[in-house]
Amino acid sequence: MAIAITSPIPDVCVIGAGIFGLSVAWAARQRGLTVQVIEAKDIGAGASGGIVGALSPHIPEQWNPKKQFQFEALTTAEDHWTQIDARSGLSSGYGRAGRLMPLPSQAAANRALDRATDAQTHWGTAAAWSVLPPDAAPNLVPNAPFGLIHETLSARLHPLNACRALAAALRAQGVQILTHTPTQATPKARFETPTGPIQAGQIVLAAGVPGFDLLAPLLGQVTGKGVKGQAALLGASLSPDTPVIFDDGLYIVPHANGTTAIGSTSENTYVDAVTTDTKLDALIAQARILCPVLKAAPVLQRWAAARPKARRRDPMLGPVPDHPSLFLATGAFKIGFGIAHKVGAALADCLTDQDPHLPESFIVTHHMDRADAPDY
Numbered sequence: 041m042a043i044a045i046t047s048p049i050p051d052v053c054v055i056g057a058g059i060f061g062l063s064v065a066w067a068a069r070q071r072g073l074t075v076q077v078i079e080a081k082d083i084g085a086g087a088s089g090g091i092v093g094a095l096s097p098h099i100p101e102q103w104n105p106k107k108q109f110q111f112e113a114l115t116t117a118e119d120h121w122t123q124i125d126a127r128s129g130l131s132s133g134y135g136r137a138g139r140l141m142p143l144p145s146q147a148a149a150n151r152a153l154d155r156a157t158d159a160q161t162h163w164g165t166a167a168a169w170s171v172l173p174p175d176a177a178p179n180l181v182p183n184a185p186f187g188l189i190h191e192t193l194s195a196r197l198h199p200l201n202a203c204r205a206l207a208a209a210l211r212a213q214g215v216q217i218l219t220h221t222p223t224q225a226t227p228k229a230r231f232e233t234p235t236g237p238i239q240a241g242q243i244v245l246a247a248g249v250p251g252f253d254l255l256a257p258l259l260g261q262v263t264g265k266g267v268k269g270q271a272a273l274l275g276a277s278l279s280p281d282t283p284v285i286f287d288d289g290l291y292i293v294p295h296a297n298g299t300t301a302i303g304s305t306s307e308n309t310y311v312d313a314v315t316t317d318t319k320l321d322a323l324i325a326q327a328r329i330l331c332p333v334l335k336a337a338p339v340l341q342r343w344a345a346a347r348p349k350a351r352r353r354d355p356m357l358g359p360v361p362d363h364p365s366l367f368l369a370t371g372a373f374k375i376g377f378g379i380a381h382k383v384g385a386a387l388a389d390c391l392t393d394q395d396p397h398l399p400e401s402f403i404v405t406h407h408m409d410r411a412d413a414p415d416y
């Protein structure tokens with residue numbers, strides 16, 4: 041049932057209660073703004089309601105503002121999630137467990153050694169990158185003839201639990217979250233719910249994949265699309281300090297709650313974003329070969345959703361050109377959870393008339409200026 045939107049008019053209305061919308065709402069509230077969140081379905085109903093939750097850095101070479109943004113997010117994530125857990129009384133499942141990546145060849149091992157120097161340059165003492173010998177993780181990755189990369193910047197959390205913790209922390213701070221309240225873009229008012237037009241000082245659109253359609257009439261173009269991912273949760277209780285494992289597109293994420301996630305497929309074309317199929321079976325089989333301790337673990341959950349990918353791949357954040365008081369927080373694609381709190385802070389800067397210091401490739405026009413040549 042839709043609930044009437046109560047006055048007084050909030051400073052900010054955030055459309056979408058995924059990890060980006062909730063993180064923007066949190067950061068805006070911390071700046072003293074009054075905030076309302078409007079969600080079509082439920083907390084984490086889109087890509088954020090998942091089970092994988094690897095927070096991993098880009099490779100520390102060819103450094104650029106995007107990598108610096110993500111680095112700063114990853115090195116401050118622990119403080120952020122500790123605060124959210126404390127304020128909500130719930131667990132986000134955050135833990136900085138690091139990551140292991142088996143090396144496929146001697147050439148890859150040589151490159152990995154070079155990258156240890158790059159990591160030192162760009163990560164400083166905040167995290168380390170090293171190459172371990174083939175027998176370094178016999179229980180987890182017994183077959184790694186060229187050794188394994190071990191880096192200590194990666195972390196993991198439980199995506200749906202993190203969203204629920206954030207929502208509880210927001211409610212504890214007086215933020216109203218209206219669920220089951222779909223928003224439509226209309227010619228009359230920019231955004232309207234079943235109970236009337238959204239009234240707020242400023243609006244942040246953080247509606248994931250459907251947000252690209254909501255935005256299209258305002259921009260005159262579609263600036264992104266969904267990329268489907270499938271994942272599974274296994275009943276394999278690895279120690280909570282077990283590193284995340286990554287190999288050839290496959291993530292194995294041991295969670296704090298005694299489950300282990302396997303992810304993810306990456307599908308540009310699909311009929312139904314939320315069903316799973318044999319592509320997931322293949323991924324689970326790949327995980328069981330790489331990490332034989334998972335061999336007999338039962339599959340507890342199969343899950344799929346579409347990730348919001350902006351036209352030029354990077355996040356799409358900040359003011360919407362020619363639409364005063366309207367801001368975007370989308371394009372999280374595959375890295376949303378690792379950068380969300382910093383995205384929230386950047387949007388809160390926008391909402392309070394401060395410079396968000398966003399990388400050039402994150403701003404809205406970056407995703408618009410090649411309308412004739414979609415960069416999907």
Ligand SMILES: Cc1cc2nc3c(=O)[nH]c(=O)nc-3n(C[C@H](O)[C@H](O)[C@H](O)COP(=O)(O)OP(=O)(O)OC[C@H]3O[C@@H](n4cnc5c(N)ncnc54)[C@H](O)[C@@H]3O)c2cc1C
Nearest residue numbers: 056058059060080086087088093094223248269372376377
């Ligand atoms: C299989 C899979 C594995 C992944 N693994 C990882 C990982 O390991 N690490 C990582 O960082 N990221 C991962 N991701 C990506 C991550 O999930 C996304 O980057 C992130 O969830 C996107 O968050 P969002 O808030 O932008 O969008 P969403 O989570 O999709 O949130 C949008 C919200 O807006 C709501 N909404 C939509 N339309 C309307 C409307 N009209 N009115 C009101 N509300 C509306 C939706 O219901 C939804 O709740 C994975 C994604 C998938 C699918």
